[in-house]
Amino acid sequence: MKNQVCMAMACLFLAACGGDGTKEMKLETIPLGVAFDNQTELKASDCFKKIRYVALETTDSCLVGQGAHATVLNDWIVVTSGRDRCQLFDKRTGRFVRSIGHVGNDPEGYSNVYGGWQNPYTDQLSFPGWKKDIVFYGTDGKFDQIWTSPIPAGVFPARAVFDYLDADLIAGYYPATDSLPAYVALFRGDEIVRVDTLLAEQKDDGAVTPNDIAFISVLKSGADGMMVIKYKDNKLAAYSLGNSCFWHAGESLYFRQSYNDTIYQVSAGEALRPVRVLDLGTHGWAYPERFEDKKDAIYPTIFLENEHVILFRFMTNVYNDKRKTYNALYRKADGSVKVCPFDDKITDDMNGFLPLHPLSVSVSGEFAAVLPAEEVVAWFEENAGKTDIPAEVAALKQVGEEDNPVVAIME
DSSP, X not given: OHHHHHHHHHHHHHHHHSOOOOOOOOOEEEOHHHHHHTOOOOBHHHHOSOEEEEEOOOOTTSOOOXXXXXXXXXXXXXXXXXXXXXXXXXXXXXXXXXXXXXXXXXXXXXSOSSSOOEETTTTXXXXXXXXXXXXXXXXXXXXXXXXXXSSOOOOTTSOOEEEEOSSSOEEEEEOOOSSSOOEEEEEETTEEEEEEEOOTTOOOOOOOOGGGEEEEEEEEETTEEEEEEEETTSOEEEEESSOOSEEEETTEEEEEOTTOOEEEEEOSSSSOEEEEEEOOGGGOOOGGGTTSOOTTOEEEEEEEEOSSEEEEEEEEOTTSTTOEEEEEEEETTTOOEEEEEGGGOBBOTTTSOOOBOOOEEOTTSOEEEXXXXXXXXXXXXXXXXXXXXXXXXXXGGXXXXXXXXXXXXXX
């Protein structure tokens, strides 16, 4: 293992010092800055072709907790909630199937239900362990394995972030430290498959000790979390909570680094390939400016992509009380971008029902949003005299205030 790590570090050194042989190519540009300056309403018909609603079964044995998050995994809906609940429901009927694993400091336990992923190629669900490792379960509810990265995952706040590439490979992003530039590595089990360095200027982000910190703020703005550290030298630094750098679209894995406007595609056979660029205009936030409280600077937090669109969120003014979160839509067919405040949600102009907040997207392109039962009930009370309710929406009249949420699946 030590030899493998040493080889990886050697590869990093050579890659960082070597010349850039990448051919210059024209990148697909997403004009986000202009759209931010010209905000408009975001409608479901802008984003989706159809919406389907799945009322999750409600029994004493499968109650969904607060802060529910839903993801489509092949024939199932994976719902995580609270700190310790991961539940599997049938995607077609909403019937409860089973719970997956448990939080516990035992050989098969994980630390929480967030920060992992669901792999559609293997039907595996992953969760963060207790020792910078990853705990895997199958959709059958059985414990599979614990995986530890062959390259140490680092320490706070420069901890590595992991995601799957395919059925065999795991990708890891390692932020820069005081001795190494940032890089992306691919692993097959204990094997290091490849290592790609990122911008050489992005270094000197070494480990933070308690003596360096004045205070830490954990922010919840919209659906995304962020941690802001104030250092004793009065510098401020923003860090997304969870995986904000990797996302999937079909069989493709994409990567974006904070304070870098380039989006890369990750593959096993070649180095990171730049494919898109976010044009932030006057709202850009470059790496050398990362400690500055820059007015209206855009900080992307999450990307959800399928064959037709990219839905993503970003925050502005993250260091002050004017902090705000936005939804953005990029349509691939015409290159258009729309931006609206997160709190305005996505208006359902297709069914005239509750507005939508997509939380995830599957490799098959199905977005998922959670509609709390109490909001469903309130909508029917407010629209009691409405006669032109679509049949699929009308079927949700059976939902009670104490029931599990409804999951909206959008394609």
